[in-house]
Amino acid sequence: QVQLQESGPGLVRPSETLSLTCTVSGDSISSYYWSWIRQPPGRGPEWIGFIYHSGNTNYNPSLKSRVTLSLDTSKNHFSLKLSSVTATDTALYYCARVGDRMGWAFDIWGQGTMVTVSS
């Protein structure tokens, strides 16, 4: 059974960099596309970006200048860095797997981790 678990600081200061890691268990990260999605309080989800096991990435243009996704196959995890954060980056952050041959769909999600941007 594939499971994803997000980890990282729950509080980030304004202007600093938010860093989160998603650890994958039950499957190798060396396949599939992997994604980050966030959900601000009271709002719908927002797609942040994809990373493929080759290292190829695709970012939401609205966040592209501040986002970096990376992966570490030796640790079977992938990571998100979001720079120059402001209060509008406060959200529940999820990592998810893009389903194989499922069009644009996320078949496995982590439980999410809340990140608050505040001084």
Place this chain on the structure above:
Amino acid sequence: QSVLTQPPSVSAAPGQKVTISCSGSSSNIGSNYVSWYQHLPGTAPKLLIYDNDKRPSGIPDRFSGSKSGTSGTLVITGLQTGDEADYYCGTWDASLRAGVFGGGTKVTVL
């Protein structure tokens, strides 16, 4: 504001049916597959429907999806108390070059 538009809430009695709409445009739903997710607070979202109308293994056939033009629809029949959750639609938007979601619909079982 979300790119895809969903009703904020729907409700029905146990055993009845609810229909959730997801309205988009030609650049997203009109030209790409729709997926649907169920989310209970504090848990991982669950994929219910992909490719407009396909169910992953383990999803009961009480959940069905469809697409027509620039709108997608999720139907839940035989409503159960365990179906009380938030439901989201999602797809790819070719103009924005980004994945997009709806704002979510809260299903209440009366």
